[in-house]
Amino acid sequence: VAEVLDRLNKLLVDDAMETAEAAARMVAVAGGQEPPEGPQSRFLSLLYGELVPLDGPGGGVRCTLASAGHPLP
Known part of the structure; x- marks a missing residue:
């Protein structure tokens, strides 16, 4: 079960990253900027x-709840 969940989580993260990167490119182009290249x-x-x-x-x-995250950019 753990292996299946691990693969599913990796696929979900990959899909979310592709979507976020596409949105970032669209926002950059809409603002008249060049889309970012390379890793973000x-x-x-x-x-x-x-x-x-x-x-x-x-x-x-x-x-019981636990949350983790990152500092604001």
Whole structure:
């Protein structure tokens, strides 16, 4: 399962990067600039969450969140 999820995540990141790079080129051209060449700086933000059912008569869930990211450009 881990290997399949790893491949899926890599494909999703590749697709997102292609989309972001295409958008950056369009914005540059629309502003009268030359599209950037070569590798661009990349940023990644991540939010991860877990829901764990609670035992007991009241039930409920425990929600744990973790976030990671980058400083603003």
